[in-house]
Amino acid sequence: MTSAPTSILDASSVPALAGSLLERLRAERIRVHAITNAAAQTFTANLLLAAGGIPSLTVAPDEVPAFTSRSDALLVNLGTLDSDRRTAVPEAIATARTHAKPWVLDPVFVEASPTRLKLARSCLAGEPHVLRCNAAEFAALAEEDATPGSIQAFAKSHGTVVALTGAVDLIADANNVLCVENGHPLMTCVTAMGCAGTALVAAFAALHGSAIEAAAAALLVTGVAGEIAAHQANGPGTFQPAFLDALFHLDPETLVTCGRVS
Numbered sequence: 093m094t095s096a097p098t099s100i101l102d103a104s105s106v107p108a109l110a111g112s113l114l115e116r117l118r119a120e121r122i123r124v125h126a127i128t129n130a131a132a133q134t135f136t137a138n139l140l141l142a143a144g145g146i147p148s149l150t151v152a153p154d155e156v157p158a159f160t161s162r163s164d165a166l167l168v169n170l171g172t173l174d175s176d177r178r179t180a181v182p183e184a185i186a187t188a189r190t191h192a193k194p195w196v197l198d199p200v201f202v203e204a205s206p207t208r209l210k211l212a213r214s215c216l217a218g219e220p221h222v223l224r225c226n227a228a229e230f231a232a233l234a235e236e237d238a239t240p241g242s243i244q245a246f247a248k249s250h251g252t253v254v255a256l257t258g259a260v261d262l263i264a265d266a267n268n269v270l271c272v273e274n275g276h277p278l279m280t281c282v283t284a285m286g287c288a289g290t291a292l293v294a295a296f297a298a299l300h301g302s303a304i305e306a307a308a309a310a311l312l313v314t315g316v317a318g319e320i321a322a323h324q325a326n327g328p329g330t331f332q333p334a335f336l337d338a339l340f341h342l343d344p345e346t347l348v349t350c351g352r353v354s
Contacts, residue, residue, distance in 0.1 A: 110308075111344025111345070135284045166187075170208055171198075181211070189219075243269075257286055261315070274311075
Protein backbone atom coordinates (compact mmCIF):
# COMPACT_ATOMS: atom_id res chain seq x y z
CA MET A 93 0.00 0.00 0.00
CA THR A 94 1.30 3.46 -0.92
CA SER A 95 1.91 5.65 2.09
CA ALA A 96 -0.03 8.87 2.49
CA PRO A 97 1.43 11.83 0.59
CA THR A 98 3.57 14.28 2.50
CA SER A 99 4.46 17.91 1.96
CA ILE A 100 7.20 20.13 3.30
CA LEU A 101 6.50 23.13 1.09
CA ASP A 102 4.57 26.20 2.19
CA ALA A 103 1.60 26.20 -0.18
CA SER A 104 0.62 29.72 0.88
CA SER A 105 3.79 31.09 -0.74
CA VAL A 106 2.91 29.86 -4.23
CA PRO A 107 0.64 32.80 -5.29
CA ALA A 108 3.35 35.35 -4.47
CA LEU A 109 5.92 33.19 -6.25
CA ALA A 110 3.63 33.02 -9.31
CA GLY A 111 3.48 36.81 -9.44
CA SER A 112 7.24 37.10 -9.11
CA LEU A 113 7.89 34.54 -11.85
CA LEU A 114 5.39 36.19 -14.17
CA GLU A 115 7.13 39.54 -13.72
CA ARG A 116 10.53 37.94 -14.34
CA LEU A 117 9.22 36.19 -17.46
CA ARG A 118 8.15 39.55 -18.85
CA ALA A 119 11.45 41.18 -17.94
CA GLU A 120 13.76 38.39 -19.07
CA ARG A 121 11.77 37.29 -22.13
CA ILE A 122 12.28 33.59 -21.52
CA ARG A 123 12.38 31.56 -24.75
CA VAL A 124 10.61 28.19 -24.93
CA HIS A 125 11.03 25.80 -27.82
CA ALA A 126 7.75 23.91 -28.17
CA ILE A 127 7.54 20.67 -30.10
CA THR A 128 3.80 20.53 -29.80
CA ASN A 129 0.84 19.19 -31.72
CA ALA A 130 -0.48 20.84 -34.83
CA ALA A 131 -3.73 21.90 -33.16
CA ALA A 132 -1.87 23.63 -30.32
CA GLN A 133 0.90 25.51 -32.07
CA THR A 134 -0.79 28.87 -32.59
CA PHE A 135 -2.40 29.02 -29.16
CA THR A 136 0.84 27.90 -27.48
CA ALA A 137 2.77 30.69 -29.20
CA ASN A 138 0.10 33.26 -28.35
CA LEU A 139 -0.06 32.20 -24.71
CA LEU A 140 3.71 32.53 -24.32
CA LEU A 141 3.68 35.92 -25.99
CA ALA A 142 0.79 37.14 -23.83
CA ALA A 143 2.64 36.02 -20.71
CA GLY A 144 5.82 37.79 -21.82
CA GLY A 145 7.85 34.90 -23.20
CA ILE A 146 9.16 34.05 -26.64
CA PRO A 147 8.08 30.90 -28.51
CA SER A 148 9.74 28.86 -31.23
CA LEU A 149 7.92 25.97 -32.86
CA THR A 150 9.90 24.19 -35.56
CA VAL A 151 9.60 20.40 -35.64
CA ALA A 152 12.11 19.91 -38.48
CA PRO A 153 14.59 17.34 -37.13
CA ASP A 154 17.60 19.09 -38.66
CA GLU A 155 16.64 22.38 -36.96
CA VAL A 156 15.44 21.21 -33.57
CA PRO A 157 18.88 20.86 -31.90
CA ALA A 158 19.83 24.42 -32.80
CA PHE A 159 16.51 25.87 -31.69
CA THR A 160 16.54 23.89 -28.44
CA SER A 161 20.09 24.90 -27.58
CA ARG A 162 19.31 28.61 -27.96
CA SER A 163 16.11 28.37 -25.91
CA ASP A 164 15.76 28.54 -22.14
CA ALA A 165 13.41 25.57 -21.88
CA LEU A 166 11.84 22.81 -23.98
CA LEU A 167 8.27 21.55 -24.23
CA VAL A 168 7.64 18.10 -25.75
CA ASN A 169 3.98 17.43 -26.57
CA LEU A 170 3.04 14.11 -28.17
CA GLY A 171 -0.35 15.18 -29.52
CA THR A 172 0.28 14.73 -33.25
CA LEU A 173 3.11 12.30 -33.93
CA ASP A 174 4.01 12.65 -37.57
CA SER A 175 7.36 11.41 -38.82
CA ASP A 176 9.14 14.73 -38.24
CA ARG A 177 7.99 14.94 -34.62
CA ARG A 178 8.91 11.31 -33.94
CA THR A 179 12.43 12.04 -35.12
CA ALA A 180 12.69 15.49 -33.57
CA VAL A 181 11.56 14.59 -30.04
CA PRO A 182 14.58 12.44 -29.05
CA GLU A 183 16.93 14.98 -30.67
CA ALA A 184 15.39 17.83 -28.70
CA ILE A 185 15.47 15.95 -25.39
CA ALA A 186 19.12 14.98 -25.89
CA THR A 187 19.99 18.60 -26.68
CA ALA A 188 18.12 19.91 -23.65
CA ARG A 189 19.95 17.48 -21.40
CA THR A 190 23.33 18.29 -22.94
CA HIS A 191 22.80 22.00 -22.39
CA ALA A 192 21.14 21.59 -18.96
CA LYS A 193 17.86 23.11 -20.15
CA PRO A 194 14.70 22.27 -18.20
CA TRP A 195 12.18 20.35 -20.25
CA VAL A 196 8.56 19.33 -19.79
CA LEU A 197 6.72 16.31 -21.19
CA ASP A 198 3.03 16.39 -22.15
CA PRO A 199 2.08 12.78 -23.07
CA VAL A 200 -1.15 13.57 -24.90
CA PHE A 201 -3.47 10.57 -25.46
CA VAL A 202 -0.92 7.93 -24.49
CA GLU A 203 -3.83 5.85 -23.27
CA ALA A 204 -5.11 5.62 -26.87
CA SER A 205 -2.04 4.23 -28.63
CA PRO A 206 0.53 1.60 -27.60
CA THR A 207 3.09 3.16 -29.95
CA ARG A 208 2.61 6.57 -28.37
CA LEU A 209 2.80 5.06 -24.89
CA LYS A 210 6.10 3.40 -25.74
CA LEU A 211 7.53 6.70 -26.97
CA ALA A 212 6.31 8.50 -23.85
CA ARG A 213 8.05 5.97 -21.62
CA SER A 214 11.22 6.43 -23.64
CA CYS A 215 10.91 10.18 -23.11
CA LEU A 216 10.49 9.65 -19.36
CA ALA A 217 13.89 7.96 -19.33
CA GLY A 218 15.25 11.41 -20.28
CA GLU A 219 14.11 12.69 -16.87
CA PRO A 220 11.78 15.59 -17.65
CA HIS A 221 11.66 18.27 -15.01
CA VAL A 222 7.86 18.06 -15.13
CA LEU A 223 5.38 15.52 -16.51
CA ARG A 224 2.13 17.39 -17.20
CA CYS A 225 -0.75 14.99 -17.79
CA ASN A 226 -4.38 14.21 -17.02
CA ALA A 227 -5.70 11.27 -15.03
CA ALA A 228 -6.15 8.94 -18.02
CA GLU A 229 -2.65 9.65 -19.33
CA PHE A 230 -1.14 9.12 -15.89
CA ALA A 231 -2.98 5.82 -15.45
CA ALA A 232 -1.61 4.56 -18.76
CA LEU A 233 1.96 5.52 -17.87
CA ALA A 234 1.83 4.32 -14.27
CA GLU A 235 -0.46 1.34 -14.84
CA GLU A 236 -2.54 2.41 -11.85
CA ASP A 237 -5.18 5.01 -11.10
CA ALA A 238 -4.19 8.55 -10.23
CA THR A 239 -4.31 9.16 -6.48
CA PRO A 240 -2.16 11.56 -4.45
CA GLY A 241 -0.13 8.63 -3.18
CA SER A 242 0.38 6.96 -6.58
CA ILE A 243 1.30 10.27 -8.20
CA GLN A 244 3.88 10.99 -5.53
CA ALA A 245 5.30 7.48 -5.78
CA PHE A 246 5.57 7.80 -9.57
CA ALA A 247 7.30 11.16 -9.25
CA LYS A 248 9.81 9.66 -6.83
CA SER A 249 10.55 6.61 -8.95
CA HIS A 250 11.07 8.66 -12.11
CA GLY A 251 12.90 11.61 -10.57
CA THR A 252 10.39 14.11 -11.90
CA VAL A 253 7.48 16.31 -10.88
CA VAL A 254 4.02 15.14 -11.86
CA ALA A 255 1.55 17.93 -12.60
CA LEU A 256 -1.81 16.23 -12.96
CA THR A 257 -4.41 18.68 -14.23
CA GLY A 258 -8.15 18.49 -13.75
CA ALA A 259 -10.89 20.22 -11.78
CA VAL A 260 -8.19 20.56 -9.11
CA ASP A 261 -4.58 20.43 -10.26
CA LEU A 262 -2.35 18.13 -8.20
CA ILE A 263 1.40 18.68 -8.37
CA ALA A 264 3.76 16.23 -6.68
CA ASP A 265 7.41 15.38 -6.29
CA ALA A 266 9.02 12.80 -4.00
CA ASN A 267 8.38 14.83 -0.85
CA ASN A 268 5.56 17.25 -1.56
CA VAL A 269 2.03 17.49 -2.88
CA LEU A 270 0.41 20.80 -3.83
CA CYS A 271 -3.16 21.39 -4.98
CA VAL A 272 -4.17 24.33 -7.17
CA GLU A 273 -7.92 24.95 -7.21
CA ASN A 274 -8.05 27.85 -9.69
CA GLY A 275 -9.61 27.41 -13.12
CA HIS A 276 -12.97 27.38 -14.87
CA PRO A 277 -14.99 24.75 -16.81
CA LEU A 278 -14.77 26.87 -20.00
CA MET A 279 -11.07 26.01 -20.11
CA THR A 280 -12.06 22.46 -21.11
CA CYS A 281 -14.09 23.77 -24.07
CA VAL A 282 -11.16 25.30 -25.95
CA THR A 283 -8.76 23.17 -27.97
CA ALA A 284 -5.19 23.08 -26.68
CA MET A 285 -5.73 24.95 -23.43
CA GLY A 286 -3.80 22.34 -21.46
CA CYS A 287 -1.16 21.92 -24.15
CA ALA A 288 -0.53 25.65 -24.34
CA GLY A 289 -0.51 26.05 -20.58
CA THR A 290 2.25 23.46 -20.34
CA ALA A 291 4.52 25.87 -22.21
CA LEU A 292 4.18 28.26 -19.28
CA VAL A 293 5.24 25.43 -16.96
CA ALA A 294 8.41 25.10 -19.05
CA ALA A 295 9.03 28.85 -18.97
CA PHE A 296 8.67 29.02 -15.19
CA ALA A 297 10.95 25.98 -14.80
CA ALA A 298 13.65 27.99 -16.55
CA LEU A 299 13.24 30.75 -13.96
CA HIS A 300 13.01 28.80 -10.72
CA GLY A 301 15.08 25.96 -9.34
CA SER A 302 12.20 24.08 -7.72
CA ALA A 303 10.27 22.31 -10.47
CA ILE A 304 7.28 21.60 -8.25
CA GLU A 305 6.96 25.25 -7.25
CA ALA A 306 7.45 26.39 -10.85
CA ALA A 307 4.77 23.99 -12.10
CA ALA A 308 2.30 24.96 -9.39
CA ALA A 309 2.92 28.66 -10.05
CA ALA A 310 2.37 28.25 -13.79
CA LEU A 311 -0.86 26.30 -13.32
CA LEU A 312 -2.03 28.94 -10.86
CA VAL A 313 -1.40 31.70 -13.40
CA THR A 314 -3.36 29.90 -16.13
CA GLY A 315 -6.15 29.05 -13.69
CA VAL A 316 -6.58 32.62 -12.46
CA ALA A 317 -6.45 33.96 -16.03
CA GLY A 318 -9.09 31.40 -16.95
CA GLU A 319 -11.38 32.54 -14.15
CA ILE A 320 -11.04 36.19 -15.17
CA ALA A 321 -11.66 35.35 -18.83
CA ALA A 322 -14.75 33.30 -18.00
CA HIS A 323 -16.42 36.36 -16.48
CA GLN A 324 -15.84 38.29 -19.72
CA ALA A 325 -16.61 35.60 -22.31
CA ASN A 326 -19.95 34.59 -23.78
CA GLY A 327 -18.78 31.05 -24.50
CA PRO A 328 -15.83 29.11 -25.96
CA GLY A 329 -15.58 31.33 -29.03
CA THR A 330 -14.90 34.47 -27.01
CA PHE A 331 -13.10 32.70 -24.17
CA GLN A 332 -9.77 32.19 -25.92
CA PRO A 333 -9.13 35.87 -26.75
CA ALA A 334 -10.45 36.85 -23.32
CA PHE A 335 -7.99 34.42 -21.74
CA LEU A 336 -5.04 35.89 -23.64
CA ASP A 337 -6.10 39.40 -22.62
CA ALA A 338 -6.46 38.33 -19.00
CA LEU A 339 -3.04 36.73 -19.02
CA PHE A 340 -1.49 39.79 -20.64
CA HIS A 341 -2.91 42.09 -17.93
CA LEU A 342 -2.48 39.73 -14.97
CA ASP A 343 -0.59 41.24 -12.03
CA PRO A 344 0.99 39.81 -8.86
CA GLU A 345 -1.62 41.39 -6.59
CA THR A 346 -4.45 39.55 -8.38
CA LEU A 347 -2.59 36.26 -8.11
CA VAL A 348 -2.12 36.70 -4.37
CA THR A 349 -5.76 37.72 -3.89
CA CYS A 350 -7.28 35.02 -6.09
CA GLY A 351 -4.82 32.14 -5.77
CA ARG A 352 -6.11 29.02 -4.04
CA VAL A 353 -3.28 26.62 -3.25
CA SER A 354 -3.07 23.99 -0.54
